[in-house]
Amino acid sequence: MKHKFNKFISWLLEYVPPKPKVIDTAFEYVKKSIVELFPKKEEPFTVKETKSALNKFTVQYTIAGRDNFDADSFMDRSRPLVINLLENNREILHCIMEKTNIKTGEVVSHPKAFHSEIGINLESTNTDEIYSEMMKTILERVATFQKSGSNWIFNSVVSLDIHTVKYKPLKVSSYIPLPKALKDKTAIINLKNTDVQCFKWSVTRALNPKDTNPQRINNELREQAEGYNWSGINFPTSWKDIDKFESQNETISVNVFGYEAEIYPLRISKNTYKPGRGEPVNLLLISNEEKQHYCVIKNMSRLLATQTSKTDHTREFCLRCLNGFPSKESLDKHMDYCKEHETVKRQFPEAGSKQSYLSYKNHYKSMKVPIVVSADFECFTKPIDTCQPNPKLSYTMQYQEHIPSSFCYYIECVDDTIYSRAPVSYVAKSEDDDVAKIFLDSLVKDVEDIYQRFLGKPKTMIFTAVEEEIFNN
Numbered sequence: 224m225k226h227k228f229n230k231f232i233s234w235l236l237e238y239v240p241p242k243p244k245v246i247d248t249a250f251e252y253v254k255k256s257i258v259e260l261f262p263k264k265e266e267p268f269t270v271k272e273t274k275s276a277l278n279k280f281t282v283q284y285t286i287a288g289r290d291n292f293d294a295d296s297f298m299d300r301s302r303p304l305v306i307n308l309l310e311n312n313r314e315i316l317h318c319i320m321e322k323t324n325i326k327t328g329e330v331v332s333h334p335k336a337f338h339s340e341i342g343i344n345l346e347s348t349n350t351d352e353i354y355s356e357m358m359k360t361i362l363e364r365v366a367t368f369q370k371s372g373s374n375w376i377f378n379s380v381v382s383l384d385i386h387t388v389k390y391k392p393l394k395v396s397s398y399i400p401l402p403k404a405l406k407d408k409t410a411i412i413n414l415k416n417t418d419v420q421c422f423k424w425s426v427t428r429a430l431n432p433k434d435t436n437p438q439r440i441n442n443e444l445r446e447q448a449e450g451y452n453w454s455g456i457n458f459p460t461s462w463k464d465i466d467k468f469e470s471q472n473e474t475i476s477v478n479v480f481g482y483e484a485e486i487y488p489l490r491i492s493k494n495t496y497k498p499g500r501g502e503p504v505n506l507l508l509i510s511n512e513e514k515q516h517y518c519v520i521k522n523m524s525r526l527l528a529t530q531t532s533k534t535d536h537t538r539e540f541c542l543r544c545l546n547g548f549p550s551k552e553s554l555d556k557h558m559d560y561c562k563e564h565e566t567v568k569r570q571f572p573e574a575g576s577k578q579s580y581l582s583y584k585n586h587y588k589s590m591k592v593p594i595v596v597s598a599d600f601e602c603f604t605k606p607i608d609t610c611q612p613n614p615k616l617s618y619t620m621q622y623q624e625h626i627p628s629s630f631c632y633y634i635e636c637v638d639d640t641i642y643s644r645a646p647v648s649y650v651a652k653s654e655d656d657d658v659a660k661i662f663l664d665s666l667v668k669d670v671e672d673i674y675q676r677f678l679g680k681p682k683t684m685i686f687t688a689v690e691e692e693i694f695n696n
Contacts, residue, residue: 269304271285284385288379292380293377297380297383332378399510409522462490488566595635597632606622609621632646632665647666
Protein backbone atom coordinates (compact mmCIF):
# COMPACT_ATOMS: atom_id res chain seq x y z
CA MET A 224 0.00 0.00 0.00
CA LYS A 225 2.83 2.39 0.88
CA HIS A 226 4.53 1.64 -2.46
CA LYS A 227 1.33 2.49 -4.39
CA PHE A 228 0.89 5.72 -2.37
CA ASN A 229 4.49 6.83 -3.11
CA LYS A 230 4.02 6.01 -6.81
CA PHE A 231 0.83 8.12 -6.87
CA ILE A 232 2.62 11.06 -5.18
CA SER A 233 5.50 10.85 -7.71
CA TRP A 234 3.02 10.91 -10.59
CA LEU A 235 1.16 13.86 -9.06
CA LEU A 236 4.37 15.88 -8.63
CA GLU A 237 4.98 15.69 -12.39
CA TYR A 238 2.03 18.07 -12.83
CA VAL A 239 3.31 20.62 -10.27
CA PRO A 240 5.32 23.45 -11.90
CA PRO A 241 8.69 24.30 -10.30
CA LYS A 242 8.63 27.17 -7.86
CA PRO A 243 10.22 30.22 -9.53
CA LYS A 244 13.02 32.09 -7.84
CA VAL A 245 11.57 35.51 -7.02
CA ILE A 246 13.85 38.50 -6.52
CA ASP A 247 12.79 41.44 -4.33
CA THR A 248 13.57 44.40 -6.62
CA ALA A 249 13.65 46.99 -3.83
CA PHE A 250 15.98 44.88 -1.68
CA GLU A 251 18.32 44.25 -4.61
CA TYR A 252 18.44 48.01 -5.35
CA VAL A 253 19.39 48.86 -1.74
CA LYS A 254 21.97 46.07 -1.69
CA LYS A 255 23.54 47.34 -4.94
CA SER A 256 23.66 50.92 -3.59
CA ILE A 257 25.48 49.81 -0.42
CA VAL A 258 28.01 47.81 -2.43
CA GLU A 259 28.72 50.86 -4.60
CA LEU A 260 29.38 52.98 -1.47
CA PHE A 261 32.00 50.52 -0.25
CA PRO A 262 33.66 49.16 -3.40
CA LYS A 263 36.01 46.21 -3.06
CA LYS A 264 39.41 46.13 -4.66
CA GLU A 265 39.00 44.25 -7.92
CA GLU A 266 40.81 40.93 -7.94
CA PRO A 267 42.48 39.76 -11.16
CA PHE A 268 40.68 37.23 -13.34
CA THR A 269 41.95 33.70 -12.81
CA VAL A 270 41.41 30.42 -14.64
CA LYS A 271 41.15 27.06 -12.87
CA GLU A 272 41.10 23.48 -14.10
CA THR A 273 37.72 22.15 -12.97
CA LYS A 274 37.32 18.83 -14.82
CA SER A 275 39.46 16.37 -16.78
CA ALA A 276 39.18 12.90 -18.29
CA LEU A 277 41.23 10.26 -20.10
CA ASN A 278 44.50 11.25 -18.39
CA LYS A 279 43.85 14.92 -19.20
CA PHE A 280 43.28 14.24 -22.89
CA THR A 281 40.18 16.39 -22.45
CA VAL A 282 40.14 19.22 -19.87
CA GLN A 283 37.61 21.84 -18.73
CA TYR A 284 38.88 25.19 -17.44
CA THR A 285 36.64 27.76 -15.71
CA ILE A 286 36.86 31.52 -15.22
CA ALA A 287 34.52 32.57 -12.39
CA GLY A 288 31.94 35.29 -13.13
CA ARG A 289 32.03 38.80 -11.66
CA ASP A 290 29.33 41.27 -10.63
CA ASN A 291 28.95 44.49 -12.65
CA PHE A 292 30.23 42.88 -15.87
CA ASP A 293 28.03 42.40 -18.90
CA ALA A 294 28.72 39.49 -21.26
CA ASP A 295 30.72 41.63 -23.72
CA SER A 296 33.10 43.19 -21.16
CA PHE A 297 33.52 39.89 -19.28
CA MET A 298 34.52 38.06 -22.47
CA ASP A 299 36.92 40.87 -23.34
CA ARG A 300 38.63 40.78 -19.93
CA SER A 301 38.94 36.98 -20.18
CA ARG A 302 40.66 37.16 -23.58
CA PRO A 303 44.34 36.89 -22.40
CA LEU A 304 43.59 33.89 -20.17
CA VAL A 305 41.64 31.99 -22.82
CA ILE A 306 44.18 32.62 -25.59
CA ASN A 307 46.82 30.88 -23.45
CA LEU A 308 44.59 27.80 -23.24
CA LEU A 309 43.31 27.52 -26.80
CA GLU A 310 44.04 24.23 -28.54
CA ASN A 311 40.91 22.47 -29.74
CA ASN A 312 38.06 23.86 -27.73
CA ARG A 313 34.54 25.01 -27.23
CA GLU A 314 33.67 27.89 -24.90
CA ILE A 315 30.51 27.96 -22.80
CA LEU A 316 29.39 31.20 -21.10
CA HIS A 317 27.08 30.61 -18.12
CA CYS A 318 24.78 33.59 -17.38
CA ILE A 319 21.82 34.55 -15.19
CA MET A 320 18.86 35.80 -17.23
CA GLU A 321 15.83 37.48 -15.69
CA LYS A 322 12.38 38.70 -16.70
CA THR A 323 9.59 40.70 -15.05
CA ASN A 324 6.05 39.42 -14.68
CA ILE A 325 3.86 42.24 -16.05
CA LYS A 326 0.91 41.38 -13.81
CA THR A 327 2.72 41.01 -10.47
CA GLY A 328 5.96 42.93 -11.00
CA GLU A 329 7.95 39.95 -9.73
CA VAL A 330 11.42 39.42 -11.23
CA VAL A 331 12.24 35.78 -12.01
CA SER A 332 15.83 34.64 -12.63
CA HIS A 333 17.04 31.58 -14.54
CA PRO A 334 20.52 30.19 -15.45
CA LYS A 335 21.35 29.92 -19.16
CA ALA A 336 24.44 28.68 -21.07
CA PHE A 337 25.66 29.98 -24.46
CA HIS A 338 28.38 28.06 -26.33
CA SER A 339 30.72 28.74 -29.23
CA GLU A 340 31.61 26.43 -32.09
CA ILE A 341 34.69 24.19 -31.89
CA GLY A 342 37.92 25.79 -33.15
CA ILE A 343 41.22 24.14 -34.08
CA ASN A 344 44.48 25.83 -33.09
CA LEU A 345 47.57 24.76 -35.01
CA GLU A 346 51.07 26.21 -34.88
CA SER A 347 50.23 28.70 -37.63
CA THR A 348 46.83 29.68 -36.20
CA ASN A 349 46.18 33.18 -34.82
CA THR A 350 44.73 32.42 -31.37
CA ASP A 351 43.45 35.98 -30.96
CA GLU A 352 41.31 35.53 -34.09
CA ILE A 353 39.97 32.20 -32.78
CA TYR A 354 38.92 33.84 -29.50
CA SER A 355 37.36 36.81 -31.31
CA GLU A 356 35.28 34.47 -33.48
CA MET A 357 34.12 32.43 -30.47
CA MET A 358 33.31 35.59 -28.53
CA LYS A 359 31.28 36.90 -31.50
CA THR A 360 29.31 33.62 -31.71
CA ILE A 361 28.47 33.61 -27.99
CA LEU A 362 27.41 37.27 -27.90
CA GLU A 363 25.23 36.76 -30.99
CA ARG A 364 23.49 33.86 -29.25
CA VAL A 365 22.94 35.97 -26.12
CA ALA A 366 21.40 38.74 -28.25
CA THR A 367 19.24 36.28 -30.22
CA PHE A 368 17.94 34.74 -26.97
CA GLN A 369 16.96 38.16 -25.61
CA LYS A 370 15.21 39.14 -28.87
CA SER A 371 13.23 35.90 -29.15
CA GLY A 372 10.14 37.44 -27.55
CA SER A 373 10.44 35.65 -24.20
CA ASN A 374 11.21 38.92 -22.28
CA TRP A 375 14.44 37.51 -20.80
CA ILE A 376 17.21 40.09 -20.26
CA PHE A 377 20.85 39.69 -19.21
CA ASN A 378 21.62 40.01 -15.48
CA SER A 379 25.12 38.70 -14.78
CA VAL A 380 27.87 36.25 -15.75
CA VAL A 381 28.28 33.11 -13.63
CA SER A 382 31.37 31.67 -15.30
CA LEU A 383 33.17 30.99 -18.58
CA ASP A 384 34.14 27.36 -19.26
CA ILE A 385 36.85 26.45 -21.79
CA HIS A 386 36.79 22.82 -22.95
CA THR A 387 40.02 21.59 -24.54
CA VAL A 388 40.94 18.36 -26.31
CA LYS A 389 44.41 17.47 -27.55
CA TYR A 390 44.45 17.71 -31.32
CA LYS A 391 46.10 14.76 -33.03
CA PRO A 392 46.24 15.24 -36.84
CA LEU A 393 45.26 12.29 -38.95
CA LYS A 394 48.15 10.31 -40.44
CA VAL A 395 47.53 7.96 -43.33
CA SER A 396 49.87 5.24 -44.57
CA SER A 397 50.16 2.52 -47.23
CA TYR A 398 47.82 -0.06 -48.79
CA ILE A 399 45.19 -1.92 -46.73
CA PRO A 400 42.83 -4.53 -48.28
CA LEU A 401 39.14 -3.55 -48.30
CA PRO A 402 36.77 -5.24 -45.84
CA LYS A 403 34.63 -7.85 -47.64
CA ALA A 404 31.40 -5.87 -47.07
CA LEU A 405 32.88 -2.91 -48.98
CA LYS A 406 34.64 -4.97 -51.63
CA ASP A 407 31.41 -6.72 -52.62
CA LYS A 408 29.77 -3.38 -53.46
CA THR A 409 32.30 -2.73 -56.29
CA ALA A 410 31.94 0.99 -55.56
CA ILE A 411 35.50 1.68 -54.36
CA ILE A 412 38.92 1.85 -56.05
CA ASN A 413 41.63 0.73 -53.62
CA LEU A 414 44.98 1.80 -55.07
CA LYS A 415 47.85 -0.57 -54.27
CA ASN A 416 50.57 1.86 -53.22
CA THR A 417 53.80 0.76 -51.52
CA ASP A 418 54.65 4.28 -50.30
CA VAL A 419 52.79 6.66 -47.95
CA GLN A 420 51.25 8.77 -50.74
CA CYS A 421 47.86 7.06 -51.00
CA PHE A 422 46.15 10.48 -50.78
CA LYS A 423 48.04 11.70 -53.85
CA TRP A 424 47.30 8.60 -55.93
CA SER A 425 43.65 8.44 -54.84
CA VAL A 426 42.97 12.09 -55.72
CA THR A 427 44.71 11.70 -59.09
CA ARG A 428 42.74 8.54 -59.92
CA ALA A 429 39.44 10.17 -58.93
CA LEU A 430 40.15 13.06 -61.31
CA ASN A 431 41.39 10.71 -64.05
CA PRO A 432 39.06 7.66 -64.03
CA LYS A 433 40.07 4.49 -65.83
CA ASP A 434 38.06 1.34 -66.59
CA THR A 435 40.91 -1.17 -66.82
CA ASN A 436 42.90 -1.92 -63.63
CA PRO A 437 42.20 1.45 -62.00
CA GLN A 438 43.88 0.25 -58.79
CA ARG A 439 47.33 0.13 -60.40
CA ILE A 440 49.84 2.95 -59.93
CA ASN A 441 51.66 3.18 -63.27
CA ASN A 442 53.67 5.79 -65.18
CA GLU A 443 50.49 7.26 -66.68
CA LEU A 444 49.05 7.94 -63.23
CA ARG A 445 52.35 9.47 -62.06
CA GLU A 446 52.39 11.82 -65.05
CA GLN A 447 48.78 12.82 -64.39
CA ALA A 448 49.66 13.59 -60.74
CA GLU A 449 52.25 16.13 -61.90
CA GLY A 450 49.40 18.25 -63.25
CA TYR A 451 48.38 19.26 -59.69
CA ASN A 452 50.14 21.46 -57.13
CA TRP A 453 51.54 19.30 -54.30
CA SER A 454 53.94 21.95 -52.94
CA GLY A 455 54.27 21.73 -49.15
CA ILE A 456 51.87 18.76 -48.89
CA ASN A 457 53.10 16.21 -46.36
CA PHE A 458 52.79 12.44 -46.81
CA PRO A 459 51.16 10.83 -44.89
CA THR A 460 48.51 13.54 -45.32
CA SER A 461 46.60 15.24 -42.49
CA TRP A 462 43.45 17.43 -42.53
CA LYS A 463 45.69 20.51 -42.52
CA ASP A 464 47.45 19.25 -45.65
CA ILE A 465 44.11 18.66 -47.39
CA ASP A 466 43.10 22.26 -46.62
CA LYS A 467 46.38 23.44 -48.17
CA PHE A 468 45.93 21.20 -51.23
CA GLU A 469 42.48 22.69 -51.89
CA SER A 470 43.79 26.25 -51.60
CA GLN A 471 46.58 25.46 -54.09
CA ASN A 472 44.22 23.71 -56.54
CA GLU A 473 41.22 26.03 -56.74
CA THR A 474 39.03 23.80 -58.91
CA ILE A 475 39.28 20.74 -56.62
CA SER A 476 37.35 19.94 -53.43
CA VAL A 477 38.05 16.82 -51.35
CA ASN A 478 35.60 15.01 -49.06
CA VAL A 479 36.61 12.18 -46.73
CA PHE A 480 34.30 9.49 -45.31
CA GLY A 481 34.90 6.92 -42.59
CA TYR A 482 33.71 3.35 -42.15
CA GLU A 483 32.69 1.50 -38.99
CA ALA A 484 29.99 -0.99 -40.04
CA GLU A 485 28.49 1.90 -42.05
CA ILE A 486 29.68 4.95 -43.98
CA TYR A 487 29.74 8.37 -42.29
CA PRO A 488 31.26 11.80 -43.14
CA LEU A 489 34.64 12.72 -41.63
CA ARG A 490 35.55 15.83 -43.60
CA ILE A 491 33.21 17.65 -45.99
CA SER A 492 34.95 20.45 -47.87
CA LYS A 493 33.45 23.91 -47.56
CA ASN A 494 34.07 24.21 -51.32
CA THR A 495 32.04 21.13 -52.30
CA TYR A 496 28.95 22.99 -53.49
CA LYS A 497 30.66 26.20 -54.65
CA PRO A 498 30.29 27.12 -58.35
CA GLY A 499 33.35 26.37 -60.49
CA ARG A 500 34.69 23.55 -58.31
CA GLY A 501 33.38 20.73 -60.47
CA GLU A 502 32.59 17.27 -59.16
CA PRO A 503 34.12 16.73 -55.69
CA VAL A 504 36.73 14.06 -54.98
CA ASN A 505 35.17 11.59 -52.52
CA LEU A 506 37.64 9.46 -50.55
CA LEU A 507 37.05 6.65 -48.07
CA LEU A 508 39.37 6.28 -45.08
CA ILE A 509 39.81 2.69 -43.89
CA SER A 510 42.07 1.45 -41.12
CA ASN A 511 43.39 -1.54 -39.24
CA GLU A 512 45.26 -1.79 -35.94
CA GLU A 513 48.47 -0.39 -37.43
CA LYS A 514 47.64 2.12 -40.17
CA GLN A 515 45.06 4.03 -42.20
CA HIS A 516 44.58 4.24 -45.95
CA TYR A 517 42.71 6.42 -48.49
CA CYS A 518 40.56 4.84 -51.24
CA VAL A 519 38.50 6.38 -54.06
CA ILE A 520 34.69 6.25 -53.91
CA LYS A 521 33.71 5.87 -57.56
CA ASN A 522 29.97 5.29 -57.05
CA MET A 523 28.39 6.90 -53.98
CA SER A 524 24.88 5.66 -54.80
CA ARG A 525 26.01 2.03 -54.96
CA LEU A 526 28.05 2.41 -51.77
CA LEU A 527 25.19 3.89 -49.71
CA ALA A 528 22.11 2.31 -51.31
CA THR A 529 21.56 -0.54 -48.84
CA GLN A 530 22.64 1.60 -45.89
CA THR A 531 19.91 4.22 -46.42
CA SER A 532 17.06 2.35 -48.14
CA LYS A 533 15.70 -1.11 -48.92
CA THR A 534 15.95 -0.67 -52.69
CA ASP A 535 18.94 -0.70 -55.01
CA HIS A 536 17.70 2.07 -57.32
CA THR A 537 20.09 4.89 -58.18
CA ARG A 538 19.74 7.85 -55.83
CA GLU A 539 21.29 11.29 -55.40
CA PHE A 540 23.00 11.62 -52.00
CA CYS A 541 23.67 14.66 -49.83
CA LEU A 542 27.32 14.37 -48.83
CA ARG A 543 26.73 16.30 -45.59
CA CYS A 544 24.06 14.07 -43.99
CA LEU A 545 24.03 11.06 -46.38
CA ASN A 546 20.28 11.26 -46.99
CA GLY A 547 19.26 9.88 -50.41
CA PHE A 548 16.90 11.55 -52.90
CA PRO A 549 15.23 10.22 -56.07
CA SER A 550 16.30 13.16 -58.27
CA LYS A 551 18.84 15.97 -58.57
CA GLU A 552 16.02 18.52 -58.20
CA SER A 553 14.91 17.16 -54.80
CA LEU A 554 18.55 17.04 -53.64
CA ASP A 555 19.05 20.71 -54.63
CA LYS A 556 15.99 21.71 -52.58
CA HIS A 557 17.37 19.79 -49.59
CA MET A 558 20.79 21.44 -49.93
CA ASP A 559 19.30 24.92 -49.49
CA TYR A 560 18.60 23.86 -45.90
CA CYS A 561 21.36 21.33 -45.17
CA LYS A 562 24.30 23.56 -46.18
CA GLU A 563 23.43 25.94 -43.32
CA HIS A 564 24.17 23.23 -40.73
CA GLU A 565 27.15 21.22 -39.57
CA THR A 566 28.03 17.88 -41.17
CA VAL A 567 26.37 15.04 -39.27
CA LYS A 568 26.25 11.27 -39.12
CA ARG A 569 22.68 10.01 -38.90
CA GLN A 570 22.42 7.45 -36.11
CA PHE A 571 19.27 5.81 -34.75
CA PRO A 572 18.91 4.30 -31.26
CA GLU A 573 18.80 0.53 -30.90
CA ALA A 574 15.34 -1.02 -30.97
CA GLY A 575 13.97 -1.48 -27.47
CA SER A 576 16.52 0.84 -25.83
CA LYS A 577 15.52 3.70 -23.55
CA GLN A 578 16.60 6.20 -26.22
CA SER A 579 14.17 4.69 -28.75
CA TYR A 580 11.14 5.93 -26.77
CA LEU A 581 9.95 9.51 -26.37
CA SER A 582 8.25 10.55 -23.16
CA TYR A 583 6.81 13.76 -21.79
CA LYS A 584 6.69 14.58 -18.07
CA ASN A 585 6.06 18.33 -17.82
CA HIS A 586 2.31 18.03 -18.22
CA TYR A 587 1.72 21.31 -16.40
CA LYS A 588 3.27 23.12 -19.39
CA SER A 589 0.74 21.71 -21.84
CA MET A 590 -2.22 23.72 -23.14
CA LYS A 591 -5.46 22.29 -24.45
CA VAL A 592 -6.48 23.15 -28.01
CA PRO A 593 -9.84 24.96 -27.72
CA ILE A 594 -11.40 23.39 -30.82
CA VAL A 595 -10.60 20.11 -32.59
CA VAL A 596 -12.03 18.82 -35.89
CA SER A 597 -12.18 15.03 -36.44
CA ALA A 598 -13.05 13.84 -39.94
CA ASP A 599 -13.40 10.51 -41.75
CA PHE A 600 -13.95 9.54 -45.41
CA GLU A 601 -15.26 6.44 -47.08
CA CYS A 602 -14.01 5.72 -50.64
CA PHE A 603 -14.45 3.37 -53.58
CA THR A 604 -11.32 2.04 -55.30
CA LYS A 605 -11.27 2.40 -59.07
CA PRO A 606 -8.66 0.62 -61.26
CA ILE A 607 -6.60 2.89 -63.48
CA ASP A 608 -4.53 2.34 -66.61
CA THR A 609 -0.80 3.10 -66.47
CA CYS A 610 2.35 2.57 -68.53
CA GLN A 611 5.29 0.30 -67.69
CA PRO A 612 7.80 2.25 -65.50
CA ASN A 613 11.54 2.38 -66.16
CA PRO A 614 13.09 -0.36 -63.96
CA LYS A 615 16.38 1.58 -63.80
CA LEU A 616 14.76 4.48 -61.94
CA SER A 617 12.94 4.76 -58.62
CA TYR A 618 9.16 4.59 -59.10
CA THR A 619 5.80 3.93 -57.43
CA MET A 620 3.38 1.59 -59.19
CA GLN A 621 -0.07 3.23 -59.34
CA TYR A 622 -2.87 0.78 -60.15
CA GLN A 623 -5.99 2.31 -58.53
CA GLU A 624 -7.41 5.58 -57.25
CA HIS A 625 -9.67 6.33 -54.29
CA ILE A 626 -12.99 8.03 -55.12
CA PRO A 627 -14.61 9.63 -52.01
CA SER A 628 -18.20 8.45 -51.54
CA SER A 629 -19.09 9.87 -48.12
CA PHE A 630 -17.69 11.78 -45.15
CA CYS A 631 -18.45 12.72 -41.59
CA TYR A 632 -16.79 15.31 -39.37
CA TYR A 633 -17.31 16.47 -35.79
CA ILE A 634 -16.22 19.79 -34.27
CA GLU A 635 -15.44 19.40 -30.58
CA CYS A 636 -14.93 22.35 -28.20
CA VAL A 637 -13.03 22.11 -24.92
CA ASP A 638 -16.20 23.46 -23.26
CA ASP A 639 -19.57 22.37 -24.70
CA THR A 640 -21.31 25.31 -23.05
CA ILE A 641 -19.29 27.72 -25.20
CA TYR A 642 -19.72 25.94 -28.54
CA SER A 643 -21.33 22.71 -29.70
CA ARG A 644 -22.19 21.31 -33.12
CA ALA A 645 -23.86 18.09 -34.21
CA PRO A 646 -21.77 15.77 -36.42
CA VAL A 647 -21.94 16.68 -40.12
CA SER A 648 -22.23 13.81 -42.62
CA TYR A 649 -22.87 13.41 -46.34
CA VAL A 650 -23.30 10.48 -48.74
CA ALA A 651 -22.84 10.88 -52.51
CA LYS A 652 -26.11 10.69 -54.46
CA SER A 653 -24.43 10.02 -57.80
CA GLU A 654 -21.00 9.62 -59.40
CA ASP A 655 -21.10 13.29 -60.40
CA ASP A 656 -21.00 14.49 -56.76
CA ASP A 657 -17.64 16.06 -55.84
CA VAL A 658 -17.59 14.77 -52.27
CA ALA A 659 -14.20 16.34 -51.42
CA LYS A 660 -15.38 19.81 -52.50
CA ILE A 661 -18.65 19.45 -50.58
CA PHE A 662 -16.62 18.50 -47.48
CA LEU A 663 -14.33 21.53 -47.79
CA ASP A 664 -17.19 23.97 -48.46
CA SER A 665 -19.09 22.74 -45.42
CA LEU A 666 -16.07 22.78 -43.11
CA VAL A 667 -14.93 26.24 -44.25
CA LYS A 668 -18.41 27.60 -43.54
CA ASP A 669 -18.30 26.20 -39.98
CA VAL A 670 -14.78 27.52 -39.35
CA GLU A 671 -15.74 31.01 -40.57
CA ASP A 672 -18.72 30.96 -38.21
CA ILE A 673 -16.46 30.04 -35.27
CA TYR A 674 -14.02 32.80 -36.20
CA GLN A 675 -16.73 35.46 -36.36
CA ARG A 676 -18.22 34.37 -33.02
CA PHE A 677 -15.00 34.17 -31.01
CA LEU A 678 -12.07 35.76 -32.86
CA GLY A 679 -13.62 38.29 -35.19
CA LYS A 680 -14.01 40.78 -32.35
CA PRO A 681 -11.03 40.37 -30.00
CA LYS A 682 -11.33 41.92 -26.55
CA THR A 683 -9.26 45.00 -25.72
CA MET A 684 -6.47 44.42 -23.20
CA ILE A 685 -6.89 46.25 -19.90
CA PHE A 686 -3.71 48.10 -18.89
CA THR A 687 -2.72 50.31 -16.03
CA ALA A 688 -0.44 53.21 -17.03
CA VAL A 689 2.62 51.40 -15.60
CA GLU A 690 1.75 48.10 -17.30
CA GLU A 691 1.21 49.81 -20.66
CA GLU A 692 4.62 51.50 -20.43
CA ILE A 693 6.30 48.17 -19.61
CA PHE A 694 4.48 46.43 -22.46
CA ASN A 695 5.39 49.08 -25.05
CA ASN A 696 9.05 49.09 -24.02
